[in-house]
Amino acid sequence: MARIEGVPAGQASLMTKLAYRFGPKMMEKLTGRAPQTGTGLEPMTIWAHSPKMMMAMGKFNGPMRKGSSVPQRLQHLVELKGAAMIGCEYCTDLGSQICRNSGFSDEELLAITHYSTSKLFTAQEKAALDFTVGFMRTPVQISDLVFATARQHFSNQQLVEIAGLLTVVNLDRFNAAFGIGSAGFSQGMVCVPPERSAECLSELHGLTTDGIRPGQ
Template identity: 30%
Template sequence: MTGWWLGVRCTRNPERLSQNFGLIRQSWRNEETTMARIDGVRKPRGLYQRLLFWMVKRRFGRVMEPLRVMCLHPQVLSANAALELKLEKARALSGALKGLVEQRVAQLIGCPFCVDFSQSLNLKRGTEAAKLQALPRWRESSLFTQAERVALEYAEAMTRLPLEVSDALFERLRAHFSDQQIIELTEFAALENKRSRFNHALGMKAEGFSEGALCHIPEAKSRSAA
């Protein structure tokens, strides 16, 4: 669910800020809201937030609730934006593989918003709907490659509590991925753990980004990861 941070990039150009100001001022009006446990920012505060709201709405059609809530804490907002923007440039692994890992982690933690949003991004990347539908049961499905299987097993081991990554699993991982790719895989699995736990703890609901394309049911609450 990384894409909504892309709108931050042009904030360093004062001329562009000025040119876009009129559009930005209108972007947050008449927004439908999805309430979480903390009421997020309805009207953006300052030019930075107005620009961010405008860019996110232009790309995704709406300003999602996690962004609204994070805007209440500018330091948390800017720290997360900086990390996400840097990781957007990571290319050791395909976006399709990282998308599967992110969606699986979100399912295990049980975050409705993250499952919905990651699923919509995966569909836009061109991942087959049947593959996403089979993701909770990837071990029994023939739709996943051996590399995808070991990556998903690794992400699950990182997500379930207590965290246990065996030496045998790591050796199987090394049979498919370079050290750089393993580092990137680990980072994205860990980052989705952070996103999903943050959003789930604050009660973020699914916002319909998948538009009912698939049945996106999070894992049962009885699972230890949730």
């Protein structure tokens, strides 16, 4: 359950009500499946506390994902890896199903966490994933070698578009901050798990970074 309640349809602005109405159809088109444990609109209902920001996000997100010269498979791949790195449960649940609906196998989804040693991804895909890992770190850590390798596989336009897409993915920290969990798009199926740092896992379980509970 999210840390704050979303705005119910009865209290929403006119534009927000329209977004609530058409949102599920758009989500089902992307995923090929209705969410099993939620509405799928959980992030939108939280953003709806600030309707202007919610609309601005929609206007920003659309163009960043459409008309790209980057193959769709690659877009989905880097977006899912980026979502896993920021620990967004909603995003990895949704992203796993979007990938599956677009042709990814369960084996490929499971291999994303260890992509560098997997034979399921091409050299181009691994270059994009290396770029993604460096981009999503805080601070950004893209080495000259990683960038040079990416340039061997992508045009300047494509690099800009990949970076732009990952910038959008970074905005999904919003979901993680508000504790927006899985909506069940991938329920009962393979789902890429959110990645957790040692510090984050320790905080979740009330442990210090060496695995000891405070006071022990």
